[in-house]
Every structure is written in structure tokens, then in C-alpha cells.
Amino acid sequence: MNTLPYSLDDLYWFALIADAGSLSRASRQYDVAKSTLSRRLARLEEMTGLALVQRNSAAFSLTDAGQQLLEEAWPLVRRMEMLSTELIGREAEPRGLVRLSASGAFGKLVVLPIVLEFMCRYPRVDVEMEITDQRADVVANAIDIAVRIGAMTDSDLFARKVATVCRILCASAGYAQARGLPAHPDEMEHYDFLVQSRSAAELELRCNGRTRTLTTPRRLTLSPSDQLLAPVRAGLGIAHLGEIQCAQHLATGELVRVLPEWEIPEFDVYLVSPNRRYRPPAVRMLMDELAQRIPTAISSLIETDQHGA
Incomplete structure (x- = not known):
């Protein structure tokens, strides 16, 4: 032989x-x-x-x-x-480094708690996590998993859709009392608008088959996105925020919805990774964990608003 x-x-x-x-x-x-x-x-x-x-x-x-x-x-x-x-067996303990990227408030409120629990369960897994509004180059920056919100533009990457998220228009109760609130999208030009730096110049709203595309005057442009909640709570104006980001404050009445019958189109949530033929157990298991738990985490945060309303 x-x-x-x-x-x-x-x-x-x-x-x-x-x-x-x-x-x-x-x-x-x-x-x-x-x-x-x-x-x-x-x-x-x-x-x-x-x-x-x-x-x-x-x-x-x-x-x-x-x-x-x-x-x-x-x-x-x-x-x-x-x-x-x-x-x-698949229950063998994973180990090694996982490099992760997630965006703004979503990364802090949804992704990070899941990652921390995963690390507690698997102490031999190390994580480098960056929370940023910038879309990092997954391949060039050796990122194993990127949690992205919005349309996928990198066709060379593996993308796994795991959830959808909503954004809503809101303002502080104090701002609403002092300035009143618009009854129609066409009235938005008379109000102060707060935006995150990467927001598009136009905002699309939909209601019963009707669509309005607004170009709103910007009083404040701020980055990263998870910092935008503070000026809204301070009464500086109206912003469109992630529903998960403002749910608790809507529930307490500190914030109020603006044009609640008009909806901003939903955004898809993807787990993105390089198109590799092999993924280490730690990467594969964390990706599965995120895919399974992200929808539940989103629902839990939104239910805070619904139960408090």
C-alpha cells in the first residue's frame, strides 16, 4: 500500500x-x-x-x-x-476569535446583549466588536460577521436575512405641546428636523397606497445614530428613529409619535460574512445564535411600547 x-x-x-x-x-x-x-x-x-x-x-x-x-x-x-x-458532537465547546460589526443603536440594544450572553456561555470564545454607522469592508477588515440594516449592495458577500425593523417619526411631548404637530406630511417643512449623518436627503412616507417624498430642513445632523435620541428627548425637534430605540420613551409618554398613520418603509436586517467555504465553529454558532435571537429581541423591545401605551 x-x-x-x-x-x-x-x-x-x-x-x-x-x-x-x-x-x-x-x-x-x-x-x-x-x-x-x-x-x-x-x-x-x-x-x-x-x-x-x-x-x-x-x-x-x-x-x-x-x-x-x-x-x-x-x-x-x-x-x-x-x-x-x-x-x-455539535455541543463541543467553540473557541477562538470572532470579529463582529454592527450599526449604531441596533448594535447596542439588540446585538451586544446577545453577544455578551454567548460569551458567558462559551468562555473560550473571544470577540472584537465594533459598533459604528459606517459600513466596514468585511473582507479587507477581516470581519467574520457584520450585522447590517438596509439594502444589500455587496453581491460577493454571503447575506442571511434575519429580521425587519421599523423607523417612526417622533418628538418630545414638550416639543409637541409648544409647537403642535403636523397633520400632513406637507406641513413638515414648518418644523425642526433632526437627522443622523448617513440619512438620505429625502424621506419617504406611505399611507393607504399614497406616497410622499419629503425634503426636510435639517436643524441638526448628528453621528452616530444612537446619539440622535438625546436631542429629540431634549425637545429640539422631530426625528425618524428606530422603533426599538424609542419604544421605552413612547411607553412613558416622554416621546410622542408624529404622523402615526404614515409609515416609513421597513428595513431588512442581514447577517453578512465573507463567502468562505469553511467557518470556524465559534463563527458559525454565533451567527446561528444571532439569527435565532435577533427577531425575539426586536419584538421584546417593541412590546415595551405597546404594553405601556
């Missing part, structure tokens, strides 16, 4: 390194020392007699031989992973 000229274990790690895009990224994702991965890669090249990685470039890239070996190895790697999962 002929023996293989290389270790299946080294081949397995070569595939994971290539899929991660660099030794450093693979080291973080799989919680394995970079030096260990480098030795495995060098040993595989020595045993096959092939240069698998370009070493004359600052960027990590495969040679033609490396790309061919990767394509041929993937079915075997996937089978090894499936067999490992079957043998040790």
Missing part, C-alpha cells in the same frame, strides 16, 4: 489558512499559534515539493499549484470536518 507524501492534517490546515486569507487571520480564527501554522505550511510544501504560497508579495496569495491543491482538497476537508462534528 502506497503512503501519501504528506500529512492529511497539514493539508487540512493549509485549506483553512488559504480560506482565511492569511496566516495571521487563521491564527486568530482558530486560536492556533501563527508559528505552528507556518510550520505546517512549510512542511506541506516540503513534502509535496511544490511552492503553494507566493512569498514575493505583501499580500497573501496562492501559486497556481497551491490553488489547484486547494480546489482538489476541499471535498476531503469538508468531509473531515463533517466527520469530526459527528464524532465529537
